[in-house]
Amino acid sequence: xxxxxxxxxxxxxxxxxxxxxxxxxxxxxxxxxxxxxxxxxxxxxxxxxxxxxxxxxxxxxxxxxxxxxxxxxxxxxxxxxxxxxxxxxxxxxxxxxxxxxxxxxxxxxxxxxxxxxxxxxxxxxxxxxxxxxxxxxxxxxxxxxxxxxxxxxxxxxxxxxxxxxxxxxxxxxxxxxxxxxxxxxxxxxxxxxxxxxxxxxxxxxxxxxxxxxxxxxxxxxxxxxxxxxxxxxxxxxxxxxxxxxxxxxxxxxxxxxxxxxxxxxxxxxxxxxxxxxxxxxxxxxxxxxxxxxxxxxxxxxxxxxxxxxxxxxxxxxxxxxxxxxxxxxxxxxxxxxxxxxxxxxxxxxxxxxxxxxxxxxxxxxxxxxxxxxxxxxxxxxxxxxxx
Amino acid sequence: xxxxxxxxxxxxxxxxxxxxxxxxxxxxxxxxxxxxxxxxxxxxxxxxxxxxxxxxxxxxxxxxxxxxxxxxxxxxxxxxxxxxxxxxxxxxxxxxxxxxxxxxxxxxxxxxxxxxxxxxxxxxxxxxxxxxxxxxxxxxxxxxxxxxxxxxxxxxxxxxxxxxxxxxxxxxxxxxxxxxxxxxxxxxxxxxxxxxxxxxxxxxxxxxxxxxxxxxxxxxxxxxxxxxxxxxxxxxxxxxxxxxxxxxxxxxxxxxxxxxxxxxxxxxxxxxxxxxxxxxxxxxxxxxxxxxxxxxxx
Numbered sequence: 001x002x003x004x005x006x007x008x009x010x011x012x013x014x015x016x017x018x019x020x021x022x023x024x025x026x027x028x029x030x031x032x033x034x035x036x037x038x039x040x041x042x043x044x045x046x047x048x049x050x051x052x053x054x055x056x057x058x059x060x061x062x063x064x065x066x067x068x069x070x071x072x073x074x075x076x077x078x079x080x081x082x083x084x085x086x087x088x089x090x091x092x093x094x095x096x097x098x099x100x101x102x103x104x105x106x107x108x109x110x111x112x113x114x115x116x117x118x119x120x121x122x123x124x125x126x127x128x129x130x131x132x133x134x135x136x137x138x139x140x141x142x143x144x145x146x147x148x149x150x151x152x153x154x155x156x157x158x159x160x161x162x163x164x165x166x167x168x169x170x171x172x173x174x175x176x177x178x179x180x181x182x183x184x185x186x187x188x189x190x191x192x193x194x195x196x197x198x199x200x201x202x203x204x205x206x207x208x209x210x211x212x213x214x215x216x217x218x219x220x221x222x223x224x225x226x227x228x229x230x231x232x233x234x235x236x237x238x239x240x241x242x243x244x245x246x247x248x249x250x251x252x253x254x255x256x257x258x259x260x261x262x263x264x265x266x267x268x269x270x271x272x273x274x275x276x277x278x279x280x281x282x283x284x285x286x287x288x289x290x291x292x293x294x295x296x297x298x299x300x301x302x303x304x305x306x307x308x309x310x311x312x313x314x315x316x317x318x319x320x321x322x323x324x325x326x327x328x329x330x331x332x333x334x335x336x337x338x339x340x341x342x343x344x345x346x347x348x349x350x351x352x353x354x355x356x357x358x359x360x361x362x363x364x365x366x367x368x369x370x371x372x373x374x375x376x377x378x379x380x381x382x383x384x385x386x387x
Numbered sequence: 388x389x390x391x392x393x394x395x396x397x398x399x400x401x402x403x404x405x406x407x408x409x410x411x412x413x414x415x416x417x418x419x420x421x422x423x424x425x426x427x428x429x430x431x432x433x434x435x436x437x438x439x440x441x442x443x444x445x446x447x448x449x450x451x452x453x454x455x456x457x458x459x460x461x462x463x464x465x466x467x468x469x470x471x472x473x474x475x476x477x478x479x480x481x482x483x484x485x486x487x488x489x490x491x492x493x494x495x496x497x498x499x500x501x502x503x504x505x506x507x508x509x510x511x512x513x514x515x516x517x518x519x520x521x522x523x524x525x526x527x528x529x530x531x532x533x534x535x536x537x538x539x540x541x542x543x544x545x546x547x548x549x550x551x552x553x554x555x556x557x558x559x560x561x562x563x564x565x566x567x568x569x570x571x572x573x574x575x576x577x578x579x580x581x582x583x584x585x586x587x588x589x590x591x592x593x594x595x596x597x598x599x600x601x602x603x604x605x606x607x608x609x610x611x612x613x614x615x616x617x618x619x620x621x622x623x624x625x626x627x628x629x630x631x632x633x634x635x636x637x638x639x640x641x642x643x644x645x646x647x648x649x650x651x652x653x654x655x656x657x658x659x660x661x662x663x664x665x666x667x668x669x670x671x672x673x674x675x676x677x678x679x680x681x682x683x684x685x
Contacts, residue, residue: 108571109603111496142497143490143494211637213637214488257544257545258634258639259541259547260543260545260546261634266624311549312528313527344530367549
């Protein structure tokens with residue numbers, strides 16, 4: 001789960017990282033009130049889970065109430081790369097002497113936390129890593145010991161920060177590591193980490209990704225999800241405990257097992273189709289679960305045809321077929337379905353489907369055959385008689 | 388021969404008294420796996436269909452000397468159960484549990500490396516390990532596989548069954564099928580399992596099934612080029628996955644421009660590994676390399 005800037009900053013503040021005073025608002029009037037409270041000049045910042053806000057005009061400095069009104073009015077409702085701005089963060093503007101970069105992430109390759117730091121902040125860090133790798137300090141941390149203050153001082157010093165802020169930067173790094181550790185984050189990033197003319201070290205932005213698997217030990221994280229900007233079908237799937245990802249195409253995909261579903265999307269794309277979603281129905285095969293999954297899938301109006309891809313292992317194809325038949329009686333889908341049943345009890349499963357004579361349901365034996373059929377059906381072509 | 392599990396496997400199961408744990412343990416036993424015990428705190432002294440249950444891994448070790456542990460407990464208890472099994476001296480721990488926090492996995496991985504170097508962890512979030520005709524530990528449906536000379540290592544369960552089944556239909560069997568799991572910090576990597584297959588006399592070819600996220604496939608490509616004499620055939624899932632979206636598995640996510648399926652396929656092909664564009668094509672390549680006649684689209 002990715003956090004909005006202001007939510008990340010609230011977590012930062014909780015662990016002792018210095019941030020500017022600010023308030024989240026959702027209306028122009030509240031923006032004006034917030035600006036008066038944090039004190040002019042203020043920065044009006046769009047809160048969306050996508051980079052490039054500044055370039056898109058979603059971050060503006062305001063010297064007085066007139067400017068706050070103008071900017072808040074313009075930015076609220078703005079579309080930034082498909083994300084609608086619903087929340088603004090009104091923050092007291094900071095004077096900047098230097099801009100640094102700092103992050104802590106889970107290095108999957110080394111299987112250790114990785115601290116990255118650079119004095120080249122405020123710019124795209126991937127570019128720094130590519131063009132001037134010597135300016136990006138990368139230091140692995142022993143996850144059983146944590147980041148010590150001495151290590152943090154060394155990172156700041158090796159990074160080449162001004163001598164008078166080595167301590168301040170080290171404090172910030174230790175705090176950033178604590179956020180990463182104690183909040184079960186997979187990424188905590190500050191870009192830029194600024195030094196003010198008064199030599200204060202402050203987080204001017206935040207990027208935080210939290211581990212969904214650790215939600216059970218952070219009940220307070222539940223409220224942090226950006227549910228207003230979430231796709232409504234994805235939000236519903238999450239509530240129902242179904243693994244669903246919305247995509248741009250018109251072929252609904254449903255299968256059992258994450259790897260098989262990912263592979264199904266690829267095979268459909270290779271056959272010339274465009275998948276509308278990823279949906280892993282999991283191992284269960286009862287009618288209720290299948291009905292729930294089919295209902296979710298059809299909530300997307302773009303879906304013109306559906307591919308149901310099951311390779312039965314412990315899941316038995318005859319039970320899946322029974323579940324499908326029961327689900328179809330309830331839902332009565334209006335778009336064609338291609339059903340591929342393979343694996344445990346597949347012959348029996350296909351026989352059940354055939355006997356049920358479901359309208360608009362086509363059987364396929366293999367993944368490739370199923371993909372070709374569903375692509376043709378989505379394009380309005382005939383593929384022979386159903387089932 | 389086979390790798391990791393075989394006739395010498397002595398299995399004990401954490402979470403044996405749970406519904407899923409009982410079902411799969413008995414399934415593994417009826418396949419022929421020697422199941423010597425189970426561990427459920429507070430239920431020591433009971434039995435599951437004749438299999439003795441112990442309160443701790445230490446007790447299980449003292450009484451029945453398991454050399455293999457299967458972890459079937461819920462995510463919040465799984466990390467401690469894995470470490471307890473390792474501390475008791477179990478050599479191979481296979482963690483089926485899905486949903487363990489990544490930070491717990493980091494702690495488990497690094498603790499085992501440092502304090503219990505004699506223990507190998509497979510998983511978590513994996514379907515287990517099957518050596519056809521010898522032993523089955525986990526939830527892999529054994530009926531699709533027969534004994535043979537293909538080693539399979541995969542981050543995904545169902546995809547493994549898909550590919551394995553196609554290879555079986557072409558008349559070939561498997562030495563061992565190893566599911567390393569779909570989480571960000573797996574206990575064993577592709578490289579770890581490739582080393583085992585390279586050393587295994589029975590294995591003549593390895594099928595590697597990867598997916599988006601991380602760099603385990605790229606590391607495998609380097610390893611194959613430098614250390615493998617046996618042919619490796621690969622399949623990668625997730626070419627159509629958008630960046631920033633987790634595709635079912637916790638570890639299956641493209642972060643920015645890192646971890647894409649295209650980059651992984653390229654890395655493998657650059658080292659001479661043939662990569663099938665579909666599971667069917669990967670199976671067909673494997674069959675072709677083994678000298679078999681490719682079946683028409685099975």
